[in-house]
Amino acid sequence: MNGSSEPVGVILAVDAGRFAEVVEALRRAGLAVTGEQPIIGTLEGTVAEDRIPALAAVDGVASVDREYINRIPPP
Numbered sequence: 001m002n003g004s005s006e007p008v009g010v011i012l013a014v015d016a017g018r019f020a021e022v023v024e025a026l027r028r029a030g031l032a033v034t035g036e037q038p039i040i041g042t043l044e045g046t047v048a049e050d051r052i053p054a055l056a057a058v059d060g061v062a063s064v065d066r067e068y069i070n071r072i073p074p075p
Helices: 016-028 049-056
Strands: 007-014 032-037 042-048 061-066
Touching: 007 016, 007 049, 016 032, 016 042, 042 049, 049 061
Parallel strands: none
Antiparallel strands: 007 042, 007 061, 032 042
């Protein structure tokens, strides 16, 4: 990550047939991978927010969604 913006969580869908290749390209684009599901072609990680378009541009990436956490106060 280049430090120009805050890191955010992302969830990605990629070509499952090229999973390892696409994940390596995503790492080179700045993604810090925190979880992988190669059989279904998804992974999650963190990246500087301004790098999200670079992740979406990687060949083999179908979608990039920003992770959102909903917090519900206790009753």
